[in-house]
Amino acid sequence: MIKRCALIVVCLISSLSASAELSRYTAGRLQQANQLAQDEKFKQAITVLRETNTSFDYDKAFVARVMAVFYWQDGQTKHAIEQMEYAVTSGLLKDEQAWVSERMLADLYLTERQFKQALKHYYQLVEMVPKDHQKNDIWLRIAQSHYQLEQWHDVVESAKRYLNEDVQDRLQPLSLMLGAQLALKLPHDAIITLGQLIEIEPKKLQWWRQLSTLQVQVGKEKQALGTLSLAKLNGLALSQNDRRILAQLYAKQGIPERAAIEISQLKDAQADIQLLVEQATYWQLAKQWDTAISIWKKAVQTAPKYNWNLAQLLIQQGYYKESVSVLDKVEGRQVAVALAKTRVFYKLKQLDKALSQAKRAEQLEPSSQAKSWIKFLSQQGAASNLPQTEA
Template sequence: MIKKLTLLVALSLPLGLIPEQAVSAELSQYTAGRVQRAHNLQQDEKLGEAIEMLEGLNPSRAYDKAYVQRMLGVFYWQQDNTAKAIANLTDAVNSGLLQDEQAWVTQRMLADILLSSEQFKQALPHYYALSKNIPENQKADELWLRIAQSHYQISEWQQTLSAINSYVKYAGKLDVQPLTIKLGAQLQLKQWKASLPTLESLIALEPNKLVWWQQTAGIQLRLGQSKSALDTLALARRQGVELTQQDLKTLAQLYAQRGIPERAAILYSQLDDADSDVELIVLQAQYWQIAKEWDKSIAVWHKAAALNNKYRWPLAQLLLQQGYYQKAIAELDKVKDKDHEADVALAKVRAYYKLDNLEKAIIFAKQADNIESTTASKSWIKYLSQKREMAS
């Protein structure tokens, strides 16, 4: 893009386009004639011949030499010979003999070529020299944008921001490109708070671009503004921006932190692997459980248990809590985890007790006590034995 802009500048230069009589007052008659012939060849798309003619000149007058070097610089650039274009334009500019507006445009072209060739440090002195005296028919905002780009490319972040501020003075507002440069510099300088208004402006210009929403939420989280981060991601989603799977997970976590676990559960249920990734299924079950949506949580725990038997235990606990005793026993029978062996036996005690089956309740109370004698197992044995005696 920079190269195309530079070429437009080059083609706008009045080099060789001035009739011979108009330049004869400054150029020698011989040089003026050759310059005109070279221009005609260039116009006839005989660029190589035009360059050869100018290269054959060896003007004795310093001004003639500078003028020819400038013209060669333009022609070499049109020929995509960047090195020779830079060399000739540098000599022409450094001569100091081109004092009219053509001189300003020539130096601007040299700076632009250096920029497009990624010679940023070399371009900057030319741009700053140009900024001191900008002709009325030239765009000052474009010049300062080039300066900002050059500083950005060599990681001079504070100078980048200064150049963008100068750009605003002339442009009046920032569009996407300068805003992006400004944002990049702010992030490199860790100016987190200052970067948020920049991102707001980018979102206003490109509301469907995901990265602006992501960066806004990320910075808000960095600043401890979790509520704002939630609002940012939620708004992006409402406006039809397609969030990534990780963005949706982050949003779900933010809903949970904000005390809205049911929204977290719904978001997890809408992820791509929501029915096959056991970790995602467990999160859904847990958030439904936190939301006290017991039956929804049970249904999801069933899915998790079908994929991994270790989730039989939380499923059985919830079934027991909700009074589904027979279903709880069926799931407890399938728990194979040795770490929960005593707990499973005690859970069965409670289930059978609720089902008024004292005999089985006592059996599992003794079993639990044999596995690991605890205050709970002993209490159950004592209590159930008394109940049985009373009943008999």
């Protein structure tokens, strides 16, 4: 906006000589004020114009117009608005003079966060644009104003009007549009916008992260996996949380080994209990049983409650002797532990211990499973005591 207002100053002052409607007296006062302003003596320049006495309405409007610029350059935006409002509403400024003045007034309102007033003038400006002036950036200002007012539908429409033209700056309007689409809960539209933003700023992780989140939200988890994977491949520094989400997406797509590897590469992956549990779980899903066992062993050193997970996997893989000592460390789960030991001791051909554990399970909580074990083991024990006949 600073560059634009500086350009307006030039336009205003250069038009002094071209304006045949200005009285000689007023033109002289304006030239005097302009000379002071060029030396950055804005307060003196304003005083000269404020003390200019003229009975001509056009002179008053033109003086107000120039004074508004000087007020703005002096940092007195509210006074600048008052003077430019007077100049514009007078209706005496014509053609390009009127358009440029109203443009500055709209920009001043925007600077002062008076968005409704700014919009009133911006919408008037786009109706008639003088030659050699563009209305593209006006639509951008309109989008910005609607955004501040949280008028999301209007943000989208005005941003589209801006983007429909051949413009260089696409980042800002697309960012405004994205914010509006998210507020309106339009995830499919936001996904398209994020794709355009990534083309412009491929190194901005925020866009990739938001895109993957929305893809998950609309049920496109495979695309979300591709998004985060590509972000990582492009060298973006994914956060710990990003990597965990990436691992979850790998697992959901049936690639648990990649999920486990992703978690194993995180900071404190070999010490943080939650990360250890995630790794062990993913290795199990990948049927990498021994690797999962090794990770569960690390986990139980910090959190003994995971001894049950370790014991179950040891039993599954036939490490029966090792599983006994682990089962002894399991807290709670008395019935489940007794039944697990029943199975383990049976596999180790220690039938008396197996039967003892089955009876313990039945005593703690009667169940058909415990009864079945007791019956089966009792029969096995009886059979083993039968006298052997000679062949």
